Amino acid sequence: MFRRKIDISNPGKTAQKILTAARKTFARHGYSGTSVDEIARRAGVNKATLYYQIGDKDTLYANVIHQVLGNIAQSVAQAVVKGKTPEEKLRAYILFLADAVDKNPDLPPIMMREVASGGAHLPQVAAQDMASVITVLLGILEEGKEKNVFNDVVPFMVHAMIIGSILIFKMGTPIKDRQMWLPEDLKARDKKLSGTLGEEVAKMVLKAVKKNDR
Amino acid sequence: MFRRKIDISNPGKTAQKILTAARKTFARHGYSGTSVDEIARRAGVNKATLYYQIGDKDTLYANVIHQVLGNIAQSVAQAVVKGKTPEEKLRAYILFLADAVDKNPDLPPIMMREVASGGAHLPQVAAQDMASVITVLLGILEEGKEKNVFNDVVPFMVHAMIIGSILIFKMGTPIKDRQMWLPEDLKARDKKLSGTLGEEVAKMVLKAVKKNDR
DNA sequence: ACAAAATATTTAACCATACGGTTAAACCAA
DNA sequence: TTGGTTTAACCGTATGGTTAAATATTTTGT
Numbered sequence: 001m002f003r004r005k006i007d008i009s010n011p012g013k014t015a016q017k018i019l020t021a022a023r024k025t026f027a028r029h030g031y032s033g034t035s036v037d038e039i040a041r042r043a044g045v046n047k048a049t050l051y052y053q054i055g056d057k058d059t060l061y062a063n064v065i066h067q068v069l070g071n072i073a074q075s076v077a078q079a080v081v082k083g084k085t086p087e088e089k090l091r092a093y094i095l096f097l098a099d100a101v102d103k104n105p106d107l108p109p110i111m112m113r114e115v116a117s118g119g120a121h122l123p124q125v126a127a128q129d130m131a132s133v134i135t136v137l138l139g140i141l142e143e144g145k146e147k148n149v150f151n152d153v154v155p156f157m158v159h160a161m162i163i164g165s166i167l168i169f170k171m172g173t174p175i176k177d178r179q180m181w182l183p184e185d186l187k188a189r190d191k192k193l194s195g196t197l198g199e200e201v202a203k204m205v206l207k208a209v210k211k212n213d214r
Numbered sequence: 215m216f217r218r219k220i221d222i223s224n225p226g227k228t229a230q231k232i233l234t235a236a237r238k239t240f241a242r243h244g245y246s247g248t249s250v251d252e253i254a255r256r257a258g259v260n261k262a263t264l265y266y267q268i269g270d271k272d273t274l275y276a277n278v279i280h281q282v283l284g285n286i287a288q289s290v291a292q293a294v295v296k297g298k299t300p301e302e303k304l305r306a307y308i309l310f311l312a313d314a315v316d317k318n319p320d321l322p323p324i325m326m327r328e329v330a331s332g333g334a335h336l337p338q339v340a341a342q343d344m345a346s347v348i349t350v351l352l353g354i355l356e357e358g359k360e361k362n363v364f365n366d367v368v369p370f371m372v373h374a375m376i377i378g379s380i381l382i383f384k385m386g387t388p389i390k391d392r393q394m395w396l397p398e399d400l401k402a403r404d405k406k407l408s409g410t411l412g413e414e415v416a417k418m419v420l421k422a423v424k425k426n427d428r
Numbered sequence: 429a430c431a432a433a434a435t436a437t438t439t440a441a442c443c444a445t446a447c448g449g450t451t452a453a454a455c456c457a458a
Numbered sequence: 459t460t461g462g463t464t465t466a467a468c469c470g471t472a473t474g475g476t477t478a479a480a481t482a483t484t485t486t487g488t
Contacts, residue, residue, distance in 0.1 A: 014463085030331065033246035036448060046465050048450080053463085057448070109330040115382065116326035117244065119389040127393050131400070138403055154405045156390065157383060157414055164378020168329065169371060175333040176370065179341050186345070189352055191368050200371055208422040228437080250474060260439050262476080267437085271474070 015053045018043045023064045027106035030113050031121050062123040069129035072100045076136050086144030091202045098198025108167050150209050165201045229267045232257045237278045241320035244327050245335050276337040282321050283343035286314045290350050300358030305416045312412025322381050364423050379415045
């Protein structure tokens with residue numbers, strides 16, 4: 001029978017330090033770019049401790065990605081119910097995701113690399129987390145369709161639009177801003193966001209999804 | 215004095231084989247996940263040949279990413295001029311990018327990982343390629359604003375929306391379809407795209423950007 | 429036209445280091 | 459003293475990169 005050496009769902013102090021170090025390192029360098037030695041060094045523990053507390057590199061990564069996605073998957077539903085109309089719910093959904101990304105800056109790089117690799121290292125629990133997030137969106141879009149306020153959209157397309165906008169904008173901005181050689185007129189025409197990223201994405205996605213009768 | 219061992223801009227037969235193998239390998243496994251030995255093996259040449267023809271891993275990667283982005287950057291402008299109105303131009307722009315991604319399946323994973331890593335391995339030429347693509351979009355949006363058919367949008371936000379939608383949908387779909395455990399009702403509610411990906415993205419982005427007077 | 433010399437290209441063998449993972453002993457709290 | 463926890467040292471392998479020699483290819487002298 002398989003037994004984890006440690007109960008990961010309620011990690012002790014050492015395990016917590018390791019998981020945090022692992023999360024940051026995986027976020028910065030990706031799965032292949034991260035060495036177990038570096039995680040151990042950043043956590044301030046011996047490499048063998050890391051293997052004792054959690055397990056090998058795969059297990060380490062699976063725990064990180066589930067830890068980071070699980071919270072979001074659990075709380076997205078209740079963040080949405082506050083909205084009365086489908087519009088309000090979709091807006092709340094987008095604001096919640098943008099806020100989650102804001103509060104957890106390690107999420108975007110990990111998610112993007114995971115998608116880029118076709119889910120190569122994606123454990124099933126993490127895939128389930130993602131599925132439950134998308135399911136909430138699907139419910140909102142169906143309700144909007146029934147109540148005749150949303151167009152007949154492709155749900156996964158809307159999902160790609162929301163997540164894609166947030167991730168690319170979030171990760172692309174610092175890259176863009178680092179290009180010192182950009183011509184002055186291009187920089188000058190570069191408008192900043194007036195509100196938050198979530199509000200901007202919500203504004204545009206709602207325009208794209210809503211029926212514009214009247 | 216520094217001299218490239220080979221003129222990369224006009225690669226010979228061997229160099230071409232190496233670059234193709236490198237592109238595919240980098241696309242599948244990312245920069246860190248790719249070993250120079252594997253590239254050489256896939257190209258059917260000795261590792262030293264690879265170093266002789268092109269250079270070290272960084273140079274190899276830089277050439278791959280520039281080769282893949284350079285073509286797009288060069289041809290996007292002329293793909294857009296056919297459009298008469300800003301709407302037509304924006305539509306042509308999006309269709310062109312979606313088509314480019316279709317024809318070059320190695321581009322999405324490379325781009326996504328590059329953005330995810332904050333442009334860690336992004337050479338300046340590649341950043342310039344990206345900038346020139348975005349500049350075309352900026353021109354379209356400005357023209358639309360002047361002619362009073364587009365809203366006052368944040369250009370980089372629109373860029374993120376277009377690229378993000380295409381990349382996440384393209385790369386996310388196979389991951390989603392591989393989840394055999396998905397509940398039946400979720401699969402049943404999963405609508406397929408009616409047209410091409412580019413057309414769907416164009417439809418939604420145009421709705422998001424266009425002024426809806428009338 | 430043709431052999432010889434010069435140059436360009438490819439190769440097997442090699443090197444130092446970094447990697448993921450293990451082991452047995454030391455530490456420490458109950 | 460027992461059992462959970464941490465550690466230094468170690469192991470086999472893979473990695474990025476180099477070297478000197480072997481093999482094609484082109485240029486040159488006649």
